[in-house]
Amino acid sequence: MTTLIFGHQNPDTDAITSAITWAEFQRQSGNTDVEAVALGTPNDETKFALDTFKTQAPRVIDAANGADVMLVDHNEAQQSVADRKDSTIVSVVDHHRFANFETAAPLFIRAEPVGSCNSIIYKMYKENGFEITPQIAALMLSGAISDTLLLKSPTTTDLEREILPELAKIAGVDLQEYGLNMLKAGTNLAAKSDLDITEGDAKSFDMGGKTVRIGQVNVVDLEEIYARQADIEASLKAESERNGYDLFLLVATDILNSNSTGLAFGEGKDKLEAAFGGKFDADDRLALPGVVSRKKQVVPPLQKAFEA
Template sequence: MTTLIFGHQNPDTDAVISAMTFAEYQRQLGNTDVEAVALGELNDETKFALDALKLDTPRVVNTVANETDTVMLVDHNEFQQSVADIKDVTIAAVVDHHRIANFTTAAPLFYRAEPIGSTNSVLFNMFKERGFEITPTLAGMMASGLISDTLLLKSPTTTDRDREIFAELKQIADIDLEAFGLNMLKAGTNLAAKTDKELIDGDAKSFEMAGKSVRIGQVNTVDLDEIYARQAELTQAMTDEAKADGYDLFLLVATDILNSNSVGFAVGSDQDKLEAAFNQKFDGNQRLNLPGVVSRKKQVVPQLTAAFEA
């Protein structure tokens, strides 16, 4: 029976590519009956990367227990971010770079997590430790996940190890990774073609904070005015989704990837927690300025969690 490998719901580039990379790692281990899949449609940034690298698109699945009894997770571990029937299958392995929360298993498993910029960075380390082959295409794949999660090494989540890995990947890949990375990031900022729901859900994750259900989405842009022009429609879509899915708080972070600043929009209860977390007040346009904030993992989730638990 094929083991399915996948990242989190609403997959970003690192989630999709790390599933593919980990599948190749398994094959080089001798485990050939594996398949990388995705828990949602691919975004434009990821599509650009796959097209540029001439790679096939993984198929999308909504459930897994109907076709396998064993899965491997990448780029996430929290059950609310995973496939709907995750509790009905055995988790054989996890490779991640996030916090560990709301995660339990009945049986022992392989678990590898490192506090570095991307899951593909963790996987690069694993390939090197085993002496496994990293082809030019695989180097491009790993680099795409690293570029996406670190905003081309500009995010505060970037570590010295990520920079070392990127330098090594540049020596292996047969493309200009700086030019590739910039074009890839820009491909993900084509907001005009997306619906309001696609924008709020495209990179959204759910978190439990002090017993509250908190939804945090993030949209990258090169022009925040594009977001401001749609603020009313976006916040209405957030309100509708929060009511339908039971979110206590829904925060959308709009990030200017050129200037490394963000603005937050929120609906639901506990908005005072947001102001406390970031020591900022919502302005007259109901916008929360987040200067220097680009990373949800490092600059949003920990601060908001602390505010809820205070």
């Protein structure tokens, strides 16, 4: 049976491109019976990257059906395929925290606290002397640009500062021009439904026994979010009640000015205020100055607040 390779649910650019680049790594390693798949359709940013470099989007699955699996860009069970417990996890390549993770069999794990999953995969290509084609380089580049906000996110490490120019050269693109165009492609809110905005990049976390759902949407003008705030909040409420989330936080991030605003529904809004040292204002918005990274700037302080 073919081994399936995939990133997290509601996949972003790094999740989808990591599955593709890790599948190619496996083929160059001699493991040809692998397939890059996805746990959701590509968002507009990812579509821009795939279309630019003439790459077919991976097949979308909702179950692994007992196949062996390789995980990229995630490890937590609630962010993975629904029937993961019925599969053998062969490998994990990730740059996030590890939680709710255990296996019955030994496996390969490569985890590093860097800016993107593709950064790790790039290192492994180099370590093994594998070929990095312009297309593979472009996909790695796109994933790393997305996760580091073109090197502006605090998740950026010296590794990304080193490899992004290298990858751009192999891919044959201008780093700044391509990167900004790709990020802007994902900020077209007019083309997104309220559900797309709230759930499009959302992940669930277990925090102090509570299920906390955290979504993030990138914009070039936060006024676009404010204009739709009532409908977005209605979507947060509906999804929370339908799925049993204790708290649903949407982080709207201005990619040009590196600031965010939080909108939330559920119990624990006091935890949000404690985590970020602010208060929801009269418009029920929580200012998050300088916050752009869910992984580094949102999850850790919120986890601490819920477990205090």
